[in-house]
Amino acid sequence: MAELRGALIGCGFFAVNQMHAWRDVEGASIVAICDRDPDRLRVVGDQFGIARRYTDAAALFAGERLDFVDIATTGPSHRTLVEMAAQHGVPAICQKPFAPSLADAQAMVKACTDAGVPLMVHENFRWQSPIQAVRTVLDSGEIGTPFFGRISFRSAYDVFSGQPYLATGKRFIIEDLGIHILDIARFLLGDVSTVTARTARINPGIAGEDVATMLMDHTSGATSVIDCSYATKLATE
């Protein structure tokens, strides 16, 4: 089988992780990269030996024959880029947070459905070894059917130094971290029918919320509590 040709759009903070991961994937390669910022384009392009570089997504889609595109920009640009991929018949993998609003999310899904193009939301936490190990134990039946789960991620990790824009968004903890924990809950306990959420801003230096607590009903009958925080000073970090 011929190698699938992909492009990475967005060469920011997480692009290096994406590029490392794509390098490990058999049967697919990143053949082009795109970013509005020429400096970031150069840094990532040089590090991973990608010669084909674009500062404009439209030029990327016009200039390349692509089998897929990995959209690793921030949320607000996702709809435009996914719709552009759909128009060009290119399957898209979109990084989280998927969309800033439900309306945007629905439009993105519709654009790809109408175009007959696969659309995937990238989620990585459920693939971590400890989470996979929990899944394996559940699948073994050894501990029976789970009726309660708590998935907690609390720390005072300074996410803002690496990604300063996170301090300015009105929404924060659920989009940035909670989204992963919610996905783990779905992975372990199944689809969710209802969510009750509480959020709070503890760090006065940021615009958004840095603490969230969610209570969920799973269609399996299980109840879960998802609690996450970037304002929790642990004894040891």
Added chain:
Amino acid sequence: MAELRGALIGCGFFAVNQMHAWRDVEGASIVAICDRDPDRLRVVGDQFGIARRYTDAAALFAGERLDFVDIATTGPSHRTLVEMAAQHGVPAICQKPFAPSLADAQAMVKACTDAGVPLMVHENFRWQSPIQAVRTVLDSGEIGTPFFGRISFRSAYDVFSGQPYLATGKRFIIEDLGIHILDIARFLLGDVSTVTARTARINPGIAGEDVATMLMDHTSGATSVIDCSYATKLATE
């Protein structure tokens, strides 16, 4: 000051704990006991040397001059007994669960308020050393203002062998155990403005719910999660 004269109504499973505790309290003594069951009356009366024994609460109130009464019966009888105490001008300490319904609870409070008689609900978990230690840390200011708390009590402890009636009640875990955990949450994080609760029955051998998960907003701004279960097999009990 003269010793306060009290009576214990209800000589069931927990009466022995009550009697031991009253024996340790300075300035107050249990001078009479009451239970519908002559056997239980005899066992507790003999163990603690209480000669004045009643099988009927009305007879107790008629026959004794009391400074207080400790009502340690099960929930459904509380309203009748508290109202009886109020009618006799006797301050009442009522064991939990306070009342089977909000209407009963309000009637009990009204009866004592109208009679000018103190009414107390007995709660013991907040007085346990570990909980007091947490309160001391909070009061010290050392860890700042709490914005999140989780108070969890999960086990598969067989409460039903000691108190078989617990297996038959339609309500169970919140009345029996959750009530203590909720009180700890109030003790540590302050009064509660809203509660969201989920309950489940896991043990097929009982009539009521044996798992509860509650999400609470405290007027302090803190969020808490209270989770309790009598269906959780721990690694070590």
